[in-house]
Amino acid sequence: MNLQSHNRGSSRTHYSRWYTVFIFIAVIILFTLFRSFWLQIFYDVSTPFVFVKNSISSSFGNLTSGFQSSQFLAEQNSELKQDIDHLNTALLSMQALETENTSLSKMVGNLSAGSPRKTVIAQVLFAPPSSPYDTLIIQAGVKDAIAVGNPVFADDGTPIGTIAEVDGAFSKVSLYSSPGTSLSVIVGKEHLDASAIGEGSGNFSMKIPVADAPSVGDAVYMPQFQPTALGAVSKVSFAPSDSFATVLFSFPTNIFTLSYVTIDTSITITNTYAASAN
């Protein structure tokens, strides 16, 4: 009797195990076959969570701001004033560069210089550290004329990535700093060509001959988006016996706090080589 019930129990466990495996494989096959459909459902399910998360974080931010000391605020105020001075100086040089650029473009008959950029502003639904892949999920898709390869900019104009996947109302942005992504850049005042490698979370590294090594603070540009900087060199390290220096830099903008991004739908970027998206 006991043996019979034991056998019945073990065969039931056996069947339930196969049943689980069957459901598991079915889910993976269905998801892979109708990927776009399931992703759309996932995005729709995620929207209320994002709304609640944003509401909580904004109300929490308002709550804690009241507790900051006046001394801290005074210090922050003076720092911000200094920042404004720096930015004003930078703006003046940028305006001078823009004027020079426009006149040079006219001289060489560059027709595209005068054409208006078609940009779309999109809300960021998911950004690192929610996403483990250095990707952004944004609320703009095919219906907003977004295509794979369109460059994406942070709210301060910094180029941060390109559109890697597009769905109806949502898109995935692969950040230039995604691990393994290789990027052609120009470094410093000498306009040295180099290849930057994404290290994740907005950081990059590159190997440059010691003789040409830039200094800390030198700007790094992408050729397509000059004079907007991709970042500034934060560390240069090399041993006396090394022939190449390791140069580190990161985005000037904090990718963890991105709320909105701008997508330029009139350009397609092709000079990034993402080892992760072949």
Place this chain on the structure above:
Amino acid sequence: MRRLLINLVILVFFFTLPWWCTAVACIAALFLVPPFWEIILWAFFADMFYGIHGYLYGIPFFATIMAIILFLLSLPIQKRIMRRE
């Protein structure tokens, strides 16, 4: 019931908290409700939802592979827990 609740918690974590919080919750679930095979599904969803065509470091379905390895590694411990229960 406990299993469903843990999966609901992971769902909320998946959409609201940093990825490592979800990873910690999934690893904890491996020992709380053995055998927690859902860890592979959650990793698969993460690959599809956050990954660009499911790739990271040139490896397709990186999170899924890691979850399968974790699940297999935890099996002896899970079995011991189930036997004790």
